[in-house]
Amino acid sequence: MSRKIVIPFGPQHPVLPEPIHLDLVLEDETVVEAVPSIGYVHRGLETLITKREYPEYVYIAERTCGICSFIHGMTYCQGIEQIMGVEVPDRAHYLRTIWSEYSRLHSHLLWLGLFADGMGFENLFMNCWRQRETVLDVLEETTGGRVIQGSCKVGGVRKDIPAATLERMLSDLDPFEIKLKELADIFLHDDSVIHRTKGVGILPPDEAYALGAVGPTGRGSGVAIDMRMTGYAAYGKLNFTPVVENDGDCYSRCAVRVKELFTSIDLIRQAIRQIPEGETEVKVKGNPDGEYFSRSEQPRGELVHYVKGNGTKHIVRSRIRTPTLTNIPPLVKMMQGCELADVPVIVLSIDPCIGCMER
Amino acid sequence: MTIEDQQTTVIDLSSLIGKVESFKNQGCRLVQMHCTRIEDNFEINYSFEKDLSFRTVRILVPMDTEVPSVSGIFWGAFIYENEMHDLFGVKVRGMNVDFKGNLIRTSVRYPFREPVFKGEGEGPCHERS
Numbered sequence: 439m440s441r442k443i444v445i446p447f448g449p450q451h452p453v454l455p456e457p458i459h460l461d462l463v464l465e466d467e468t469v470v471e472a473v474p475s476i477g478y479v480h481r482g483l484e485t486l487i488t489k490r491e492y493p494e495y496v497y498i499a500e501r502t503c504g505i506c507s508f509i510h511g512m513t514y515c516q517g518i519e520q521i522m523g524v525e526v527p528d529r530a531h532y533l534r535t536i537w538s539e540y541s542r543l544h545s546h547l548l549w550l551g552l553f554a555d556g557m558g559f560e561n562l563f564m565n566c567w568r569q570r571e572t573v574l575d576v577l578e579e580t581t582g583g584r585v586i587q588g589s590c591k592v593g594g595v596r597k598d599i600p601a602a603t604l605e606r607m608l609s610d611l612d613p614f615e616i617k618l619k620e621l622a623d624i625f626l627h628d629d630s631v632i633h634r635t636k637g638v639g640i641l642p643p644d645e646a647y648a649l650g651a652v653g654p655t656g657r658g659s660g661v662a663i664d665m666r667m668t669g670y671a672a673y674g675k676l677n678f679t680p681v682v683e684n685d686g687d688c689y690s691r692c693a694v695r696v697k698e699l700f701t702s703i704d705l706i707r708q709a710i711r712q713i714p715e716g717e718t719e720v721k722v723k724g725n726p727d728g729e730y731f732s733r734s735e736q737p738r739g740e741l742v743h744y745v746k747g748n749g750t751k752h753i754v755r756s757r758i759r760t761p762t763l764t765n766i767p768p769l770v771k772m773m774q775g776c777e778l779a780d781v782p783v784i785v786l787s788i789d790p791c792i793g794c795m796e797r
Numbered sequence: 798m799t800i801e802d803q804q805t806t807v808i809d810l811s812s813l814i815g816k817v818e819s820f821k822n823q824g825c826r827l828v829q830m831h832c833t834r835i836e837d838n839f840e841i842n843y844s845f846e847k848d849l850s851f852r853t854v855r856i857l858v859p860m861d862t863e864v865p866s867v868s869g870i871f872w873g874a875f876i877y878e879n880e881m882h883d884l885f886g887v888k889v890r891g892m893n894v895d896f897k898g899n900l901i902r903t904s905v906r907y908p909f910r911e912p913v914f915k916g917e918g919e920g921p922c923h924e925r926s
């Protein structure tokens with residue numbers, strides 16, 4: 439019988455952009471158990487809300503994550519709006535949808551680059567990040583911020599996108615899509631990618647559902663859960679079907695994200711073509727008194743912002759449940775029985791966002 | 798704009814396990830668990846979902862009460878239960894994976910256990926004005 443040894447993985451590791459620690463219990467080269475620990479970048483944002491007035495907290499909510507910051511801000515705003523019964527103008531809903539999907543493109547391209555880098559495919563990594571720049575340019579032009587947009591507010595959005603810019607964004611999507619197809623072809627068909635990802639880190643569909651896997655981690659295992667199906671923002675008015683793969687391995691999770699690039703482009707096209715004229719915000723009076731679980735689909739999966747107000751200008755409780763936190767139990771399961779050399783690829787395959795998770 | 802249906806039910810601690818089991822038997826998934834300190838009590842919420850129907854059960858227990866783990870029903874619950882323990886000091890009995898206070902490495906023990914803002918004119922926000 440082999441002797442068990444424990445190898446520490448992280449908190450600093452070449453494939454980890456952010457710190458998480460895993461104690462890997464090994465028998466020979468096989469992982470028999472993975473024990474995670476977090477807390478290296480915990481910021482206590484959930485208690486910071488008690489020190490800010492509720493409209494100010496949008497800025498903090500956005501800073502929960504440096505990748506999907508817009509979606510955090512929007513989800514918080516949706517929660518407050520639901521409690522206060524604020525009717526957000528339709529145009530603001532469409533703008534929120536457009537920026538959310540650009541955020542998803544930016545996040546998925548960032549992840550695909552990191553994933554390629556984790557596999558040692560540096561040329562692919564650089565190509566992904568080059569395409570990501572196009573997305574960041576659009577976000578910067580339309581919101582003023584490349585990473586932190588600051589364009590969402592309780593009651594709507596702070597900025598509008600002029601019709602001429604929307605037209606140009608629409609036409610720019612065509613060449614962008616062609617470039618993404620070239621990238622997609624490599625991720626889906628290249629031998630070296632398939633060799634590193636096929637059959638690695640398998641999470642069966644029933645376990646994925648039972649363990650609460652969300653986002654591409656769940657959809658890569660056939661769990662067709664996508665919060666955009668709830669119809670928040672303008673998603674209820676757009677044609678949308680979640681991307682689902684059934685093999686449950688690293689390749690499937692990668693394929694979901696690759697295919698979601700094109701879903702996002704399609705949603706942006708639909709939103710730009712349908713966006714109505716009109717106001718982009720309404721004046722919000724009073725203070726929130728009540729509670730709501732606001733949910734949205736972040737690039738990594740289902741995001742929950744629970745907000746509870748007591749009729750004052752301060753929120754008494756904010757709870758941010760990020761997709762990475764709920765994807766940790768599935769990660770622990772999918773690493774049981776894997777080879778040590780596959781650990782970096784498996785960890786990356788859930789697209790861990792530790793900054794988000796730590797809050 | 799959202800089309801989802803949300804309901805929150807307050808239940809007794811004694812009926813928690815039975816209620817969570819019924820959600821499991823209905824094929825629901827565990828969406829999240831979280832804790833809030835309210836005066837000298839902990840309010841703990843357990844949220845479940847199936848087919849976009851979002852249900853939350855809530856218990857309100859004195860701070861030193863031991864709460865049974867639901868990780869025997871939903872295996873992934875250990876992440877939330879360890880988080881509640883490490884941040885609030887909630888005593889959870891029978892977790893399937895117990896990190897014994899080491900999941901979240903905090904410099905202060907149970908940092909969220911202290912009372913938070915209670916109302917207008919009180920608490921830390923008052924210090925700003």
